[in-house]
Structures are given as structure tokens and as C-alpha cells.
């Protein structure tokens with residue numbers, strides 16, 4: 001067993017992927033000598049050389065666009081986008097090119113590209129550094145979108161993402177980068193990449209979350225026991241495709257679902273989850289699906305972010321609404 | 326695969342690169358056949374004003390860094406080392422000109438008349454730019470690298486359509502000044518801005534502060550030719566100026582801005598300078614650059630050289646320098662007290678300016694938040 005933070009687990013996963021396959025490249029702004037602004041790629045350039053781990057010009061369209069070319073030439077690029085809010089100069093390359101190449105080529109061309117994006121708020125940052133843009137990508141056919149919430153998942157999911165022949169948008173919960181947990185680096189992963197998982201069992205209501213909000217939901221579930229409530233928590237892990245079987249199974253038992261994410265509410269991941277659960281579990285539901293999310297505003301200044309972001313109290317408030325319906 | 330760094334010459338060599346300089350690092354005035362004519366009207370009083378601007382810019386910066394260390398700001402992007410580039414270019418502006426800054430242009434803001442305390446809100450996390458851009462023709466800070474260069478170009482196209490260039494009326498003809506860094510020159514947006522400005526002959530001056538670094542990436546990661554030379558390919562003039570020489574920055578900016586106001590189109594100025602601090606207060610520059618580099622640039626300090634020049638030319642005595650120092654201390658005190666008393670915004674205000682015409686659905690969310698927050702007040706009262 002090794003105790004690692006999420007940041008160090010991704011680093012270890014990148015290392016293993018690079019050791020396993022000489023075609024794996026790491027590219028982005030400041031990923032080389034600096035090791036990334038969050039140090040996720042720390043030491044990789046030193047160990048794998050400047051051909052495989054390189055600092056790119058400051059241009060996100062270039063990072064994604066050249067990764068496409070490298071992938072066409074047989075490489076497996078792992079692109080780092082420095083912060084969530086800076087992916088948009090590369091958005092055209094992602095949604096019009098990365099997402100569609102396999103489709104357009106009738107399956108002849110594959111783009112095994114992993115695009116890592118530290119995302120989410122709660123770190124007191126200035127604008128553009130705390131956003132949750134996952135919905136834009138999950139809405140785009142051709143992209144697979146995942147987010148890790150624990151060190152073990154970070155370690156395995158990054159390797160599975162790199163091994164995937166489909167392009168993966170890999171969302172990293174930046175405010176949880178320094179959360180630590182023990183896990184076995186050598187034990188094989190218990191789940192494929194695009195699968196969700198129950199992380200706490202309960203019987204009164206179900207909480208579904210991903211990335212940074214999984215911890216918040218687990219804390220809410222612990223707090224709820226004081227009121228004699230038993231909450232089930234599901235880490236969705238994959239946002240596109242969604243894996244909702246565990247959610248359906250849970251809702252059939254609890255009859256109540258609260259979906260939690262930092263991203264704004266309208267047309268977010270929670271909206272899709274709510275629609276599908278309504279379709280699949282209509283007769284099991286005792287209350288409408290509740291969404292506890294960011295509000296439909298731009299991410300606010302840091303000194304009010306605590307009121308924008310779902311926290312333990314807001315999650316429990318959502319649970320109350322579901323239970324008292 | 327290796328990149329042949331031997332043929333890389335992003336900084337350029339002395340032999341093939343001209344650097345406009347009017348004041349040496351030692352504070353000696355060097356004559357220049359052409360650029361002297363652009364500043365020969367400068368009086369000793371105006372030199373003293375420039376020194377004051379440089380000192381105040383530096384003091385704003387050091388006070389903001391201190392406030393960040395004390396936890397009053399979440400972050401600060403230091404301008405240390407870039408005072409002359411900012412003051413020199415900004416003092417070439419006329420009131421009707423318009424400025425589009427990055428997040429580091431505190432000295433420009435000062436010269437435009439923005440209360441420096443207003444710059445702190447963004448970094449404290451209470452707003453995203455609290456000054457009225459129309460009041461001083463100084464746009465909001467832009468953090469997304471390079472985006473503002475297109476805004477500046479479009480604004481200049483508007484100036485053009487308003488007939489506010491080439492009339493010969495010094496109160497009317499206007500130019501636009503776009504600031505950006507060396508790293509930004511790699512962005513598509515910046516290259517598109519160059520193209521649009523060129524094609525439209527827009528009255529915009531692109532002022533690149535080449536401080537040699539984009540966070541941890543040295544200039545060589547962005548370019549293989551000196552940046553100013555790129556202008557040629559876009560069809561307008563470009564030049565490199567000693568960015569630590571306030572007189573030279575003033576002279577070249579005056580010329581470029583007047584060109585724009587006269588309807589002669591865009592230009593690019595590469596101010597060759599150095600980021601003396603870390604990228605921001607969150608950065609640790611010792612991870613990627615050598616102290617020796619810092620040492621050599623310390624000898625080119627933009628403030629010290631003006632002081633040396635003024636002393637040499639007997640333009641100022643100790644009483645003057647002490648006076649500026651005292652004024653800077655007052656400004657620092659103003660920053661401290663204003664910053665510490667900046668209230669956190671009320672959470673429900675985040676809904677207020679999303680739209681001009683707020684949809685009822687959003688108002689409903691605002692009310693939902695208000696009810697939720699009130700429920701805690703009720704709880705407290707009940708206890």
C-alpha cells in the first residue's frame with residue numbers, strides 16, 4: 001500500500017503509461033521544467049526527456065491541433081490544459097476535429113488523445129481558474145469525458161484514458177489534488193474507465209456526484225447519520241458515456257435522488273441524469289430528482305464562491321427537499 | 326529529435342538586432358538621430374513626473390505583494406522590472422486614446438488615472454474589475470492570454486469608422502493601445518489581431534512587453550525570431566525598444582500612436598524587458614530560472630537609471646527624491662486601508678449583471694439563494 005495524493009497519483013499513472021508505451025507524449029504549457037503549475041507532471045521531463053515531455057508555445061488550439069497530428073502519426077499525446085477556463089482557445093480543435101475524426105474517416109482514423117483539465121473552484125482563485133466546463137464536452141458526441149475523485153481512481157483512470165483509442169477529456173478535481181489516500185499501486189483496477197461506482201451505501205436517498213463533489217457528498221452522508229438518515233453515494237466517474245445502472249439500482253431502493261455538481265445547473269450533467277432516472281425509474285421515485293449545483297451565473301469572485309458552490313449544507317438541504325416532497 | 330538551439334535567436338544578437346535606447350543603464354543620455362526629435366520637448370519637470378510615475382508604480386506593486394502575503398489578496402501579478410515599459414508607453418497616450426491591458430498593467434492604470442486601490446478587487450476576489458473602463462479609457466484587465474488584442478483591434482476599427490483619425494485635430498484623432506506579453510504572441514487571437522489590424526489599417530499599437538518569460542517558459546519556446554520582426558510579415562512596422570528605458574519607450578510609443586492617429590495604421594513595439602519577480606505570487610521562479618539572469622537585469626533597473634540621469638543632470642535634489650518617497654508611502658497607506666476595508670460582495674449580487682435583461686428563471690434562482698441564506702439566519706435566531 002502506498003499513500004499518495006491525487007496529484008501524485010496522476011503523476012505516477014503518467015509515469016507508468018510512459019514506461020509501458022514509448023508512444024505516450026506529455027505536452028502543454030509549463031509541463032516540462034516546472035512540472036506543471038500543479039506539479040502533476042513533476043520530474044517527467046527529467047526522466048523521459050524533452051522529446052516526450054515538452055513545453056509548448058502558449059496556444060491551446062496549437063496544443064490540441066498538433067496533438068491530432070501526432071496521434072495520426074502513431075503517438076498517444078497527453079495534453080495538459082493549464083486551467084479549465086483556458087481550454088476554449090482549443091475548443092474548436094476539440095469539438096470539430098478531435099471529436100469527429102473517427103466518424104468522418106469511417107473508422108479509419110483513431111485519435112488516442114487524452115486531454116487533462118484541472119477543473120472546479122474552491123481554491124480562492126481569480127476568474128477563469130475555477131470553472132466546470134465538463135458539460136460542453138459531455139454534450140459532444142465522439143468525446144469520452146471522465147473525472148476522478150480519489151487517488152486510486154486518479155492513478156488507474158489516467159492510465160486507462162491513455163490506453164483508450166477514443167479521445168478522453170480527463171477532468172481533474174484541482175481542489176482535491178492534495179487529498180491523500182492509501183492504495184495498492186500493483187493491484188489491477190476493479191473497474192473499466194467508463195463505469196460509475198457506489199462509494200457509500202445507504203437506504204434513504206441517493207447522492208450522485210463526480211470529481212470534487214464526491215468528497216462533499218461523502219461528508220454529507222456522514223453528517224446525515226446524526227439525523228438518523230442513511231444516504232447512498234455514487235461516484236459517477238464517467239460523464240460521457242454515463243454509466244447509470246448503479247444509479248438506477250440505488251434509486252429503485254431509495255426512491256430519491258440528489259445530483260450534485262459545481263457546474264451551473266441548466267443543461268448540466270445533472271439534467272441528463274435526472275431525465276434518464278425519470279425515464280428508467282419513474283415508478284420507484286418518491287420525489288422529483290433534485291439538482292444541487294452551481295447557479296446559472298459566470299463563476300463568481302473568490303470571496304463569494306463558497307455561496308456559489310454546493311457544500312455539505314446545501315447537499316443536505318437538497319436531501320431534505322427530496323425527503324419532504 | 327532535438328531542436329537546434331544554435332540557430333534559434335529569439336532574443337537576436339547585437340549584430341542583427343536594433344534596440345532603441347536613449348538612456349543607458351548607467352543613466353547616460355545617448356543621442357539618437359530620429360527618436361530624439363520625439364522627446365526633445367520634454368522638460369525637466371516632465372522627467373521628474375516620469376520618475377514619480379515609475380516610483381509610484383513600483384510602490385503599488387510592492388504594497389500589493391505585501392497585502393497578498395498578509396492574506397488580504399488571493400494573488401498578485403507583479404510588474405517589477407517593467408515600470409519603464411508601462412509608464413513610457415502610457416505617458417505617450419492622449420485622453421481620447423483607449424487602452425486594452427493584460428493583468429499586469431498596474432503602471433499603465435496609474436498613468437491613466439485609475440485609483441490603484443481599484444486594481445486590488447480582482448486580486449482580492451471581491452470583483453472582476455471595479456473601475457469604469459469608459460471613465461479613463463482603460464479597459465478591464467484580461468486574463469485569457471491574448472484575447473484583448475482582438476478587442477483593441479475592433480475598437481480601433483470603430484475609431485476608424487467614426488472618422489476619429491487623420492483629421493489633424495489633436496483633441497479628436499485617437500489611437501488604441503493593446504498590451505500583451507511575449508507568451509501571448511503564440512496565441513491565434515494575437516496573430517489574428519495582427520492580420521485584422523493590417524488588413525484594415527486599423528489605428529492600433531501592439532505593445533508587447535517581452536519580459537523573457539511566460540510563467541516557466543523562456544522566449545525560445547515561443548519564437549525563433551525576435552518578436553518585433555513578425556510585424557513585417559503582417560504588413561506593418563515593428564521595432565524593439567529598451568523596455569527598461571522610459572524615455573525610449575515614450576519616444577517610440579509617441580511615434581507609433583501618432584502614426585495610428587494620423588491614419589497610417591498599426592505598428593508593433595517589442596519592449597525588451599525582464600520580469601524581475603515570479604510570474605505571480607503563486608509561482609516559484611527558482612524552479613526554472615537562474616539567479617545570475619536576475620542579477621544581470623538588476624543592473625538595468627528602469628527606476629535607478631532615471632534617478633542616475635536626473636542626478637547627473639542636476640534635475641533633482643535629495644529633497645525631491647524624499648518627497649516622491651513620502652508620496653509613495655501615502656499611496657501605500659491608501660492601498661492598505663482601502664484594501665482591508667473592501668467588503669465581500671453579498672452572495673445574491675452574483676445574479677445582478679449576468680444579463681442586461683435578467684430572465685425570470687435567473688431571478689428565481691436568486692430568490693432561491695436568498696431564501697436558502699435566510700434559513701440560516703432564522704436558525705441562528707431560533708437558537
Ligand SMILES: Cc1ncc(C[n+]2csc(CCOP(=O)(O)OP(=O)(O)O)c2C)c(N)n1
Nearest residue numbers: 029086468469470506507508509538539540
Ligand atoms: C488562454 C490562456 N492560456 C493559459 C493561461 C495561463 N497563463 C497565465 S499567464 C501565462 C503566461 C503569459 O506569458 P506572457 O504572455 O509572456 O505574459 P507575462 O505573464 O509574462 O506578462 C499563462 C500561460 C491563460 N491565462 N490564458
Ligand SMILES: [Mg+2]
Nearest residue numbers: 506507538539
Ligand atoms: Mg512574458
